[in-house]
Amino acid sequence: xxxxxxxxxxxxxxxxxxxxxxxxxxxxxxxxxxxxxxxxxxxxxxxxxxxxxxxxxxxxxxxxxxxxxxxxxxxxxxxxxxxxxxxxxxxxxxxxxxxxxxxxxxxxxxxxxxxxxxxxxxxxxxxxxxxxxxxxxxxxxxxxxxxxxxxxxxxxxxxxxxxxxxxxxxxxxxxxxxxxxxxxxxxxxxxxxxxxxxxxxxxxxxxxxxxxxxxxxxxxxxxxxxxxxxxxxxxxxxxxxxxxxxxxxxxxxxxxxxxxxxxxxxxxxxxxxxxxxxxxxxxxxxxxxxxxxxxxxxxxxxxxxxxxxxxxxxxxxxxxxxxxxxxxxxxxxxxxxxxxxxxxxxxxxxxxxxxxxxxxxxxxxxxxxxxxxxxxxxxxxxxxxxxxxxxxxxxxxxxxxxxxxxxxxxxxxxxxxxxxxxxxxxxxxxxxxxxxxxxxxxxxxxxxxxxxxxxxxxxxxxxxxxxxxxxxxxxxxxxxxxxxxxxxxxxxxxxxxxxxxxxxxxxxxxxxxxxxx
Amino acid sequence: xxxxxxxxxxxxxxxxxxxxxxxxxxxxxxxxxxxxxxxxxxxxxxxxxxxxxxxxxxxxxxxxxxxxxxxxxxxxxxxxxxxxxxxxxxxxxxxxxxxxxxxxxxxxxxxxxxxxxxxxxxxxxxxxxxxxxxxxxxxxxxxxxxxxxxxxxxxxxxxxxxxxxxxxxxxxxxxxxxxxxxxxxxxxxxxxxxxxxxxxxxxxxxx
Numbered sequence: 001x002x003x004x005x006x007x008x009x010x011x012x013x014x015x016x017x018x019x020x021x022x023x024x025x026x027x028x029x030x031x032x033x034x035x036x037x038x039x040x041x042x043x044x045x046x047x048x049x050x051x052x053x054x055x056x057x058x059x060x061x062x063x064x065x066x067x068x069x070x071x072x073x074x075x076x077x078x079x080x081x082x083x084x085x086x087x088x089x090x091x092x093x094x095x096x097x098x099x100x101x102x103x104x105x106x107x108x109x110x111x112x113x114x115x116x117x118x119x120x121x122x123x124x125x126x127x128x129x130x131x132x133x134x135x136x137x138x139x140x141x142x143x144x145x146x147x148x149x150x151x152x153x154x155x156x157x158x159x160x161x162x163x164x165x166x167x168x169x170x171x172x173x174x175x176x177x178x179x180x181x182x183x184x185x186x187x188x189x190x191x192x193x194x195x196x197x198x199x200x201x202x203x204x205x206x207x208x209x210x211x212x213x214x215x216x217x218x219x220x221x222x223x224x225x226x227x228x229x230x231x232x233x234x235x236x237x238x239x240x241x242x243x244x245x246x247x248x249x250x251x252x253x254x255x256x257x258x259x260x261x262x263x264x265x266x267x268x269x270x271x272x273x274x275x276x277x278x279x280x281x282x283x284x285x286x287x288x289x290x291x292x293x294x295x296x297x298x299x300x301x302x303x304x305x306x307x308x309x310x311x312x313x314x315x316x317x318x319x320x321x322x323x324x325x326x327x328x329x330x331x332x333x334x335x336x337x338x339x340x341x342x343x344x345x346x347x348x349x350x351x352x353x354x355x356x357x358x359x360x361x362x363x364x365x366x367x368x369x370x371x372x373x374x375x376x377x378x379x380x381x382x383x384x385x386x387x388x389x390x391x392x393x394x395x396x397x398x399x400x401x402x403x404x405x406x407x408x409x410x411x412x413x414x415x416x417x418x419x420x421x422x423x424x425x426x427x428x429x430x431x432x433x434x435x436x437x438x439x440x441x442x443x444x445x446x447x448x449x450x451x452x453x454x455x456x457x458x459x460x461x462x463x464x465x466x467x468x469x470x471x472x473x474x475x476x477x478x479x480x481x482x483x484x485x486x487x488x489x490x491x492x493x494x495x496x497x498x499x500x501x502x503x504x505x506x507x508x509x510x511x512x513x514x515x516x517x
Numbered sequence: 518x519x520x521x522x523x524x525x526x527x528x529x530x531x532x533x534x535x536x537x538x539x540x541x542x543x544x545x546x547x548x549x550x551x552x553x554x555x556x557x558x559x560x561x562x563x564x565x566x567x568x569x570x571x572x573x574x575x576x577x578x579x580x581x582x583x584x585x586x587x588x589x590x591x592x593x594x595x596x597x598x599x600x601x602x603x604x605x606x607x608x609x610x611x612x613x614x615x616x617x618x619x620x621x622x623x624x625x626x627x628x629x630x631x632x633x634x635x636x637x638x639x640x641x642x643x644x645x646x647x648x649x650x651x652x653x654x655x656x657x658x659x660x661x662x663x664x665x666x667x668x669x670x671x672x673x674x675x676x677x678x679x680x681x682x683x684x685x686x687x688x689x690x691x692x693x694x695x696x697x698x699x700x701x702x703x704x705x706x707x708x709x710x711x712x713x714x715x716x717x718x719x720x721x722x723x724x
Contacts, residue, residue, distance in 0.1 A: 052686065056678065059698075066662070067671065071660055071663050072660065074707075076565060212645060
């Protein structure tokens with residue numbers, strides 16, 4: 001009786017308390033200006049429809065909640081650290097060296113590397129004082145010691161100065177650039193040509209200028225580093241086909257065509273390959289590729305860095321050698337730094353192809369133009385190629401002589417280059433690798449020993465060196481380079497000297513391979 | 518009660534809706550992009566960007582989405598709404614209710630197309646790094662609850678409340694306006710970030 005009355009009193013007290021709070025709140029609310037209008041509006045909007053009013057109220061509350069929420073980032077990996085954690089991390093940090101420590105192999109390589117004193121040439125002088133036969137420089141027509149070219153170059157240097165001091169699009173184009181562009185276009189048989197200041201960056205900026213994210217590129221697995229970089233920068237989908245395998249190429253092209261037909265898409269499609277491959281030395285089958293390209297409606301980008309100036313009767317490249325019209329190839333990329341012994345690169349094609357690159361090729365727009373001296377040297381070399389075709393025939397003769405000494409007569413190594421290629425890439429024969437169970441590293445070490453032995457005997461050759469796939473930014477190993485011995489022929493040596501050098505190399509190979517058991 | 522079966526749309530927002538079995542025939546087997554896309558699923562989440570895409574996005578500021586924070590980009594919304602209302606009022610034979618509803622629907626459709634349907638960037642400056650993101654996801658680099666996003670969410674809600682008021686709370690108009698509002702508000706929620714529902718998303722620009 002007393003407790004129940006206490007309880008009721010307690011609930012009474014509570015309820016009166018709540019009522020008094022509500023009263024004071026409504027009093028405060030009524031004091032606000034416009035509250036009467038607001039209440040009248042809410043009452044009239046109710047309209048006997050509780051669901052709808054509830055929905056509207058929910059919307060208003062949701063909007064208020066959204067407006068009051070705090071901003072946050074959705075990017076993954078953003079971690080907030082406290083001050084102490086930051087201090088700890090900073091204290092623990094040890095800077096990594098800019099260049100890693102050399103491996104033993106790299107150290108040995110550096111020690112034994114030959115250093116040439118003075119100008120390079122068919123016979124060059126080493127730092128050790130010896131004069132050796134130079135079969136390691138890209139000096140095909142012996143133009144490095146050509147006096148006429150030197151005179152012309154010095155004359156140009158005195159007239160034009162050293163560099164154009166600007167990109168070609170911003171007062172860097174000089175008349176010599178336009179002349180060499182016209183010369184190359186006329187020489188190759190295309191409509192127009194554009195010049196790049198560096199041969200390496202020509203391929204890696206032509207490809208992204210035309211092929212973008214979403215486009216499809218079908219590339220040979222053995223393409224060189226510059227092309228790989230271009231493919232990576234372009235952000236296109238890349239499909240690979242086996243090196244030199246036209247049936248595999250056809251299979252990949254058919255598959256791309258089928259996929260695109262199924263999705264009713266039509267993107268830009270390119271085939272990228274080289275005229276003479278830098279890594280293996282062999283040649284592309286150009287008529288077959290043109291046939292496939294026309295059948296499956298692809299465009300062809302042909303990198304003629306090592307075949308322009310080398311192949312064909314007058315040195316026009318693989319298009320002349322295989323009797324293909326140069327206008328059939330959409331873009332021909334070439335180098336004036338290798339066979340032409342000038343500097344820079346070019347891309348030849350139709351007018352639209354070349355004009356497009358003047359604004360959207362990265363190396364043309366954002367890099368300084370070619371120095372006038374190199375442009376004039378390239379023009380002169382082109383004229384020489386056209387007026388003195390016996391340069392090319394004597395180079396082929398020297399290459400043939402070297403082949404005679406090395407390829408069928410050596411028991412251990414074979415040459416993967418085509419006979420017209422003055423760069424001979426010698427690799428170990430398959431049965432030798434199997435019988436001696438040579439890994440790639442073993443082969444590399446053996447070839448390095450062969451190079452050292454040849455140098456000891458007075459012939460300077462070199463080893464083909466390539467970056468691993470990981471270093472070039474590829475996600476997986478598409479192609480593994482075979483370790484190879486590289487011999488670069490030149491016109492500057494007579495046939496007897498070439499024969500002698502070939503014999504030396506063959507004996508060195510035999511000596512090293514039979515020594516290692 | 519008017520029957521509104523004709524106005525019912527089967528909009529399912531639950532992520533547990535029937536999923537079509539992913540088909541691998543259209544997967545891209547490339548080494549460069551590494552995207553795994555199931556083009557035949559009804560609902561899927563956009564995968565996070567690859568390293569190449571992130572570095573391409575970081576090269577330039579995203580001009581396509583920066584303008585929402587610029588001067589005048591907020592006042593243009595009421596201006597457009599008033600303009601639409603005037604336009605619909607001018608047409609003879611259109612009552613107030615219809616004109617408010619039409620304004621509402623037009624504004625919602627336009628803003629849905631602009632912010633949620635179209636993907637990518639109309640300029641060619643970052644090699645297609647934003648090709649798979651619609652504009653709402655590009656604003657402020659994907660951050661949620663930023664001032665621009667708060668404003669852009671409030672405007673449709675306020676417009677909706679206005680239109681229900683001026684249509685005198687009639688049920689038919691309410692349903693129409695409410696569905697238009699839902700079509701615009703749901704994709705703006707943080708849980709719908711990078712989610713793609715098959716009938717409601719435009720085709721991606723590639724693959």
